[in-house]
Amino acid sequence: MTDDPATTDEEQQEPPAPLLELRDGLPDVVETPSALQAVADRLGAATGPVAIDAERASGYRYTNRAYLIQLRREGAGTLLVDPVAVGDLAPLAEALDGTEWILHAATQDLPCLADVGLHPASLFDTELAGRLLGFPRVGLATLVEEVLGFRLRKEHSAVDWSTRPLPTPWLEYAALDVEVLIELRAAMVDQLAAADKQQWAAEEFENLLGFEPAVRAEPWRRTSGAHRVRGRRGQAVVRSLWETRDRIARERDVAPGRLIPDSAIVAAAQAQPTSPQTLLGTSGFHGRGARRYAKQWVAAIDEARRLPEKALPGRAPRPDGPPQPRSWADKDPVAARRLTLAREAVTQLAERRRLPVENLLTPDHLRRVLWAPPGSRDPRVLADRVADQLRGYGARPWQIELTTEALAGAIIDADAQPEPVPDAGDATP
Structure with missing residues (x-):
């Protein structure tokens, strides 16, 4: 049988995967200790591994804290917890004790979960499993569509999760991130076994339990574009401005780049303005953060300009390891x-x-x-x-x-x- 010449390529394509929906509806956000105890009891009485995810305010806040924690377990349904409002999460930690966690890109969430006292006894990382299975793309939405045949909404991935109250569409998006993690894990367990890679995955997941973020000795050296600043004096200005920005950002709990961008630090290190007026005419120094702290930015530049030679930064320390x-x-x-x-x-x-x-x-x-x-x-x-x-x-x-x-x-x-x-x-x- 020959193809109908009137049939278009678009008509021959497979229909798009159905959009994933919440099967149990959107739960209320847990915001009080009494509500937390109630959902912790439900979670502890349920069975099987626990799907868990956390939303941070990256790009908005200085800290890496979790502003929402999503969990799902067979028999307990989906739970949304506001760790800022609740405070002590000890009941949740007790309910999770000894359970296997299912996370996607575990290294992103483990630090902020540890900060609120939540530590996995064992885990399954769907992103890492996807890598071991040879998937060319391992984002959660891609894996859910490739493995389970559902499309995930991703329109709220970069919002400010420190916002209160959290809008309903954001909460629906967050709940969907754990909606099918249990099913995704089950399917990937079968695929790992079929590929004879289950032992590889087990060793990788065990290794992740000891994950700790790297701590850099001189983080100011990672200022984007700093390599364009010539001389040790110019590098001292980069360091001084970076440290001033970091201090202000930490005190205000705001992402450093929302005060002034790296490009502004580099431009100021090259021009070295001597007054707030000339500073605000320098590339990158615009917006509230630049104006509000203009005197502090100028003071940071002056401090670097007055440093004795022996206090100027030297070459970047050689990393511990072989050369490039x-x-x-x-x-x-x-x-x-x-x-x-x-x-x-x-x-x-x-x-x-x-x-x-x-x-x-x-x-x-x-x-x-x-x-x-x-x-x-x-x-x-x-x-x-x-x-x-x-x-x-x-x-x-x-x-x-x-x-x-x-x-x-x-x-x-x-x-x-x-x-x-x-x-x-x-x-x-």
Whole structure:
């Protein structure tokens, strides 16, 4: 049978996935200790894993605190908790004790949940499971549509969750984020088993239980565009303005970028205005935050201008680890060959196993081993020592098992390769 020539491509497309709706309606937000105790009792009497999510006011507030916590468990339905209004969440922590949590992108929510006394005994991360299963996109909405066949609303993902009262459409959006996490987990458990990756996932989830956000020694150096500011004096202005902005933002609990953007700090470090009037004429210094604190911004610049030479910032401290890979060929050509060979081998492994290469082995772990490998070149001894190195860096057993042979082989092969022959036109001796 031939296709009807009158049929358009649009008509031949599959119908869109149905929009996910709340099956039990929108629950009331828990805002009092007595209401919290009641829902905690319901949650504790229910069974199975607990879907959990948290909404923060990123981009609006200085802190990373949770302004809404959403939970769902079979037998308890969906629960919405306002941790700011309730205060002590001890009853909720007791109800969750010993349960498995289901989260999406767990590293985003674990810190703010820990801040209110909620810690998982075990967890399942649907985003990480998606990576291990080789999904090219692992956002929650994408996975829900790919795995379960429903579309999720995402129009309120970047709103100010510190707003009170929270609008009903926002609450519906938040409740939907846990509506199908239990079903999504069940489907992905089956897929992990079918791909023989359930042990990988178990080790990854166990590792996440110890997650802590990185603390940077000199966070001001991450000011976007700061590399364009020349000289140590200019860098001192960047530091002083960044620290002043951070202090004001912390005191007001407002996101630093809402006072002045990084681009304003860079522009002021380059121009170094000496009065509020000239400061407010500098690029980026507009809006309430710039005007209200103009005297403090100028004072920060003056402070940096008066610093003695010995107090000026030096070069950024060298990170703990090997140099940037682009410099390896000059610093250690053999190490550069090791890195090239190992990257090729690990990339091929990742493609065969259908997962991102960075999930097969953390890039930093790979670079550390190849920059300073064990001294032995006996294949068996070398493999054992490479495995020990990876273990010491925090690689999981499944990663070590899959990649040790490839890394050891790259180390041995790099030593055996001759030095590259200089180009005939290269006059370097």
